[in-house]
Amino acid sequence: MPTKIPKKCPSCDFNLEITRLTCPNCGTEITGHYQPDLFSRLPSNDFDFIVLFVKTRGNIREMERELGISYWTIRSRLNEIVVQLGFESEPVTVSQSTKTEDSRQIILQQLNDGVLSFEEAEAKLRDLKTRSKKGEPVNNPKGETHV
Numbered sequence: 001m002p003t004k005i006p007k008k009c010p011s012c013d014f015n016l017e018i019t020r021l022t023c024p025n026c027g028t029e030i031t032g033h034y035q036p037d038l039f040s041r042l043p044s045n046d047f048d049f050i051v052l053f054v055k056t057r058g059n060i061r062e063m064e065r066e067l068g069i070s071y072w073t074i075r076s077r078l079n080e081i082v083v084q085l086g087f088e089s090e091p092v093t094v095s096q097s098t099k100t101e102d103s104r105q106i107i108l109q110q111l112n113d114g115v116l117s118f119e120e121a122e123a124k125l126r127d128l129k130t131r132s133k134k135g136e137p138v139n140n141p142k143g144e145t146h147v
Contacts, residue, residue, distance in 0.1 A: 005040060038085060046081050053078070071102065100132045 009016055018034040039047055056062040063074050082088050104125065111121040 004044065005036075007036075007040070007043075042081065042084060046077075046084065049077055050081060071106070100128060103128055 005018070006016055008014065018036060019031055021030045021034070022028070039050065042050065052063060052066060056066065060071055060074055063069075064071060067074070079088075107116065107121050107124045107128070110116045111118065116124070
């Protein structure tokens with residue numbers, strides 16, 4: 001398997017440029033100045049993250065299981081990568097109502113999975129509803145606070 005193309009010069013840390021392509025079958029070489037593709041501009045950890053996103057067909061729950069990180073961390077990383085790729089100038093902010101609905105879905109899933117008892121889920125949903133009405137930050141069921 002070919003190695004990954006280095007992105008930075010090992011001597012001065014300047015961005016490297018592709019100047020030669022070679023056919024592994026016949027040895028033909030083409031020289032010039034070539035722009036790297038969109039995804040090769042990403043750091044390798046972000047590229048691997050996008051590969052996992054595609055592998056899981058965008059299923060955030062599957063990514064949570066694979067990476068052991070929360071929904072909100074995954075969304076945040078995706079937003080950062082979207083900005084890095086130049087699709088948006090600023091990260092997307094998630095509305096309070098979206099956060100509340102997402103937190104509600106997590107609580108219901110935890111109830112369904114047996115992680116929470118009926119009483120615990122009911123208390124969390126009640127607290128979520130109260131915080132949402134007051135406009136307070138939402139503590140999602142996985143422990144992260146969102147403003």
